[in-house]
Every structure is written in structure tokens, then in C-alpha cells.
Amino acid sequence: MKKYINLVFLSIILFTSCSEDNDQEINKVDVTLKFTHHWAGTSVTSEDFNEFKFTTENGESVSIERLRYLVSNIILDADSKDYQLINIGEDSGFEIEFNEVTIGTKSLKFTFGFTDEDNIDGVYQDLNSVSFNVPGMMGGGYHFMQFDGKYKDLNNADASFNYHVIRAVDMSDSDNLVFEDTAFEIDLGNIEITNNATIEIKMDISEWFKNPNTWNLNELNTVLMPNFDAQKLMNANGKTVFSLGDVSQ
Template identity: 60%
Template sequence: MKKFSFLLIVILMTFNSCKEIDCCENPPFINLKFTHNWNGVPLTNLDFNELKFTTENGEKISIERLRYLVSNINLTGFNNYVLVNVGENSGTEISILDVKDGTYDLTFHFGFSNQDNLDGEYQLLNSVSFDVPAMLGGGYHFMQLDGKYINNNNQETGYNYHVIRAVDRTDPANLKFEDTSFEVNLGKVQIKGNTEIEVKVNIAEWFKNPNLWNLNELDTNLMGNFEAQKMMSANGKSVFSLGEVSQ
């Protein structure tokens, strides 16, 4: 299994230069593990490309690609970002060293805030086509969720549930933006020596809460849909929850 490691001496992806820190012989080891489910049923890349999930609105769907961006995980003490790619099983486990024992509020950001969503800034994201076209204001995707669904005509058709910063293109020469990224607060976690923290990700929530999603009305061309982006942001706030914390 591929892992993205947040070693505080050499952080895999940072906004700022790494800072020199003290090191001990056996520093505490924190493993942040993202697990995925559909309303409680485990979901991995082995479940891709099959029409095996049903949305709250009743559409049968498949998942062909699922990757999303999290940033500023507070346990690291650095600005950072990780691209979680469920299809490639990468970025799903993050190793963090040198976290002192204690109680922490576990928070991270879904996507990039406006101040960090800088066009062309992050070479890794550029290299995997995670950028947003200039006509939509540039910057980066927050999530790409793609697959097929059975529409009202009983035909299999594609959907592209792509989450970005909301952009109002009423006047293409004067784009207006709304920051639709958001902070995820999973509450307090107790760190005592080596600790594994599970972050549970319920993909079904993207389609139901608080906005019941009708794929027959909103399946593709969502990136330039200002209202759809605000709806997706609202739905995303119930996706993440704290799972098992073990030492």
C-alpha cells in the first residue's frame, strides 16, 4: 500500500520551507488513516467500475475515479496538502512524527482556502491534472468523483461530481468567487505514544445531506455551476467523521 508520509524533517508537500527541529531516537509515531465507506459499507478501489451503489435519490451509480484534496492537517504544525487517490490507493495513510503526547483538536481543511488556492503553485497537482482551467479562475480541484449512473430513461450515462471554488461567470470578464472549501473538525483525540487515528469518509453523504442530489438534473458540467458548487460544499460537511483511535 502506498503511503504519503509527513516526516517533519522532509515533508512530502509543503507550502513553506521545512524548519529545523530537534529529533529523538524513538519519536512518537502517528498514523492518520482515511477509510472510505458507502453508508457504513466499506469501499475500496476493488468496488470501482460496478453499478453497486444507490444514492439517496434512488440512482444506481458506479465509481470510476475518486480523489480529493486535504490540507493544513493541524497535527503536523506545517502548512501542507495531501492528494488522497482512492483508485490508486495512495495518500490514504499519512505518517506524522514528533507529535508530543497530549490532547489535540484534530482538524484539517477540505480543498484549499482562497489564500492557498494559488494557480500553478503546486507542481504535484499540476502533474496529475488536478488544476482548474483559467476560464474558471484557475487554482485546483477539491475533489474529482466520476462514474456512471442509470438515468430516468434507464440508460447508463456518465457523471462528473467535481468540486472546486465556486465561480460566478455571469460576466466572464469579471469573475466572482466564493470560497467553498471548509474546515473539518473531528473533535479531540488523545495522543499517547504511537497512535493510529481513523478518519471515516462516507461517500454517500455527497449526494444527500443537506441537499438531495438528483443526478438526472446535475450530472456533468458542474464546475462552472455556481449554485451547484455551493450545494456540494454544504453536502461535504457531513462526509468526514472520527473513527477508531488506537495506541
């Protein structure tokens, strides 16, 4: 009889253990972050490049030739990814996957660019290979964004712009560079995860030119990397660029 009771007790333990394991498996899901891009509500893809399709807040007609940017410290509650280069022109880097995420309420945050702690010159070989570096004379490290295109100038002629975002550097004394960390965190709030999910992160490209600083491409168009004040303006405008889109699950 005692032997029978022990067997029953052991069976209960094994059954409970298996049930708990199954529950843990059921409670883990896959989550994909999907970056999409638009200009004030109009979808933007690589197919829209090299055409004067867009107008800035200041009234300049623009075409996009290249747009790629870096996000880092991508945090979905307890799960994280180091960094990702998103390249609209090459249709790459749009999705970031998190596997075996426990269901529940998750906070979603990421950093635009690299913070000073992570912006270490030359250490990211994949970024080195695609020329995303910042020249050593500007302190090295990496771009946060390379946004190139054309705009119609005051004479309605095609002119180039290079809206390149980096860590702000004051180069007035070449022997004593002064830096300001212009990476910034985007907090998209809390999201309830109940199943496998795709979370859309929307980038409104037009915001780079309008909020809070109305950008005048006739004044600020090229050679912006060594322009300390321009980099701080970009930092301010970038904080309204990203927003949470659809969550499908």
C-alpha cells in the same frame, strides 16, 4: 573535600539532564492519520469501482470510476502538514504521518480543498502533473475533488456524472468573474495520544448526495464546475462527509 562535593554535584546535574532527555524521548510518539472510505457503512476500495454497487439517497444506482480529493492545512495540535491528494482508484495518499509528536490531548483539523489563500494557480507541481488544475477561464487554482462515474438514468440507461468540486465561480460576466471560497474546515475534536497511534478518518461517500441536499443526478450530473449554485450545494453536503473513526495505540 570541596573537590569531592563539586564532583558529586556535577554528577547529579548530568544524571538529571540525561533523565530529562530520556523523558522527552519517551514522551514523543509517531501518529498516522489513515483515511478510509465507505458508502453508508459499506467499505469502498478501488476493487469496488466500475460496478453498479451503490444507490444514492434519490434512488439512482451508481458506479464509481474515479474518486480523488484534496485535503490541506492538516493540523494535529502544534504539528501540521500542507496538503495531501488522496486517490482511491490508485490506492494512494491514504496515510499522513506525524513524527515525534508529544503525548497528550491533541486537536485534529483539516481543510477540504484549498482556501483562497492557498489556491494559487500553477504553484503545486505535483498537482499540475496529475491534471488537478482548474482551467484559467474559471479562475485557475485547483480542484478540491474529482468524482466521476456512471448512473442509471430515468430510462435505466448508463449515463455519466462528473461531481467535480472547485472554488465556486459565477461566470455570468466572463470579464468579471465572481468567486466564493467553498473550501471548508473539518474539526474532528480532541484526541488523547498516549503512545504511537493510528487515527482513522472516515469518508462517507454517500453523504455527497444526501445531506442536507438530496442530489438528483438526472438534473445535476455533468458541467458542474461552472455551475455556481451547484458548487455551493456541494459545499453544504461535504460538511457531513468526514468523521473520526477508530484510534488505535
